[in-house]
Amino acid sequence: xxxxxxxxxxxxxxxxxxxxxxxxxxxxxxxxxxxxxxxxxxxxxxxxxxxxxxxxxxxxxxxxxxxxxxxxxxxxxxxxxxxxxxxxxxxxxxxxxxxxxxxxxxxxxxxxxxxxxxxxxxxxxxxxxxxxxxxxxxxxxxxxxxxxxxxxxxxxxxxxxxxxxxxxxxxxxxxxxxxxxxxxxxxxxxxxxxxxxxxxxxxxxxxxxxxxxxxxxxxxxxxxxxxxxxxxxxxxxxxxxxxxxxxxxxxxxxxxxxxxxxxxxxxxxxxxxxxxxxxxxxxxxxxxxxxxxxxxxxxxxxxxxxxxxxxxxxxxxxxxxxxxxxxxxxxxxxxxxxxxxxxxxxxxxxxxxxxxxxxxxxxxxxxxxxxxxxxxxxxxxxxxxxxxxxxxxxxxxxxxxxxxxxxxxxx
Ligand code: TYD
Ligand code: ZN
Numbered sequence: 001x002x003x004x005x006x007x008x009x010x011x012x013x014x015x016x017x018x019x020x021x022x023x024x025x026x027x028x029x030x031x032x033x034x035x036x037x038x039x040x041x042x043x044x045x046x047x048x049x050x051x052x053x054x055x056x057x058x059x060x061x062x063x064x065x066x067x068x069x070x071x072x073x074x075x076x077x078x079x080x081x082x083x084x085x086x087x088x089x090x091x092x093x094x095x096x097x098x099x100x101x102x103x104x105x106x107x108x109x110x111x112x113x114x115x116x117x118x119x120x121x122x123x124x125x126x127x128x129x130x131x132x133x134x135x136x137x138x139x140x141x142x143x144x145x146x147x148x149x150x151x152x153x154x155x156x157x158x159x160x161x162x163x164x165x166x167x168x169x170x171x172x173x174x175x176x177x178x179x180x181x182x183x184x185x186x187x188x189x190x191x192x193x194x195x196x197x198x199x200x201x202x203x204x205x206x207x208x209x210x211x212x213x214x215x216x217x218x219x220x221x222x223x224x225x226x227x228x229x230x231x232x233x234x235x236x237x238x239x240x241x242x243x244x245x246x247x248x249x250x251x252x253x254x255x256x257x258x259x260x261x262x263x264x265x266x267x268x269x270x271x272x273x274x275x276x277x278x279x280x281x282x283x284x285x286x287x288x289x290x291x292x293x294x295x296x297x298x299x300x301x302x303x304x305x306x307x308x309x310x311x312x313x314x315x316x317x318x319x320x321x322x323x324x325x326x327x328x329x330x331x332x333x334x335x336x337x338x339x340x341x342x343x344x345x346x347x348x349x350x351x352x353x354x355x356x357x358x359x360x361x362x363x364x365x366x367x368x369x370x371x372x373x374x375x376x377x378x379x380x381x382x383x384x385x386x387x388x389x390x391x392x393x394x395x396x397x398x399x400x401x402x403x404x405x406x407x408x409x410x411x
Contacts, residue, residue, distance in 0.1 A: 321378065
């Protein structure tokens with residue numbers, strides 16, 4: 001499926017990852033470092049880069065990356081997930097698990113739930129506390145929940161099925177869009193999902209990325225940019241069926257998809273409603289991206305002129321949240337330490353490193369108030385409410401936030 005493009009260190013995809021159909025290029029953000037490759041000051045010379053470009057499959061409409069970083073080059077392989085440290089996300093995952101107990105799992109005897117890649121482990125911990133059989137399937141492992149250390153595929157699914165039986169729910173949050181070998185995921189589902197079970201996954205929604213110009217959702221680890229239409233096609237291709245969709249407010253707008261074995265459930269009206277909405281928005285029409293790219297460049301021009309103006313006038317600007325997303329922003333726009341001298345982040349493993357590509361030093365959140373800068377560039381805009389509430393003393397002391405999604409604003 002992959003053809004090596006020499007001299008680049010990454011691979012060009014020769015066809016759609018779902019159906020092998022032809023890919024049409026939509027947008028190109030140039031050479032980029034790996035979004036999670038925070039570097040130690042002595043490592044900067046060995047930085048790996050790849051071409052960040054997206055395209056659409058003209059057969060199944062799946063929007064996806066056109067190049068791929070070899071898994072071996074992904075720095076964090078085998079390392080634990082970097083927690084987002086968000087109380088909003090903790091509650092989101094707790095509520096998710098609790099709602100299953102009231103609905104999907106309510107009438108099942110001794111239900112069994114699998115999570116593929118388990119984030120902070122909050123969803124499964126919540127189920128564990130309620131005595132529900134659970135299993136995380138993920139290579140790195142996480143404390144407090146049962147883990148099968150493997151990638152989710154037919155082989156690991158078979159081992160799980162023989163030990164634990166079929167799964168009533170297989171869940172994945174911010175994970176499926178990051179698994180390029182999607183056929184292997186469905187092969188695993190075919191083995192381990194109960195006949196009347198549900199595969200539930202949630203990921204960034206292309207409709208929101210386009211509507212809010214949240215271009216920085218596009219980075220190396222997000223291979224797929226799902227729509228209801230493309231997920232419906234994908235499920236169908238692998239013998240499954242999209243039976244429910246639910247919009248989620250988290251991370252700038254996601255959709256939670258529920259997929260069943262084909263013919264097992266009647267799709268809810270929400271599926272047809274969103275499909276119609278997508279047609280109205282011409283979401284699967286490649287031309288919509290022309291306007292998107294123009295809007296991204298507008299954001300770049302206005303943010304860069306703002307940062308340059310503030311810096312020239314002697315104002316201080318500090319970044320807030322060393323997100324994976326911000327690798328795309330900083331590198332595509334060209335935001336380095338001369339404009340943003342440091343970025344603060346609550347993740348201990350990121351502190352003391354430099355951000356990928358632009359090498360902005362990452363420091364602990366305590367440095368934010370020591371002293372407060374004049375402006376804070378909110379790279380973690382997906383946690384805006386939570387962070388602005390936590391840092392309300394910053395605004396009270398006269399500080400201002402700069403946000404750039406959906407457009408550049410000083411608040
Ligand atoms: P995340 O939401 O996972 O976004 P991405 O997938 O783009 O990396 O990351 C949020 C980052 O922001 C993470 O590095 C932790 C940091 N953060 C803070 O520093 N303070 C906070 O209050 C929150 C919520 C996050
Ligand atoms: Zn396709």
